[in-house]
């Protein structure tokens with residue numbers, strides 16, 4: 878049998894958005910991406926995506942621009958901490974309360 882095709886013969890699970898429930902309800906601060914500072918936005922091609930790599934809830938897309946699924950973003954701030962250009966700012970959720978009602 879060998880080990881060459883072991884991936885097809887074993888099962889494994891990977892975590893994904895929503896595995897921890899609706900973690901977005903925990904959030905007190907919301908990450909906001911400044912596209913003027915975001916590397917893939919500025920270059921118009923796939924690059925960086927360190928925020929995508931570090932987000933523990935896998936809620937940042939690897940797209941141009943990167944987007945954040947706020948239903949599951951818990952507001953931990955790791956993406957903002959790791960972003961090399963400081964393109965992500967954590968903003969108080971209260972500032973969005975009125976916007977979200979509309």
Ligand code: SF4
Nearest residue numbers: 915916925926928960
């Ligand atoms: S880590 Fe910062 S610069 Fe890199 S893709 Fe994410 S938001 Fe853009």
Ligand code: SF4
Nearest residue numbers: 932950951953954956
């Ligand atoms: S704050 Fe950033 S790292 Fe934390 S869950 Fe939200 S998108 Fe992911």
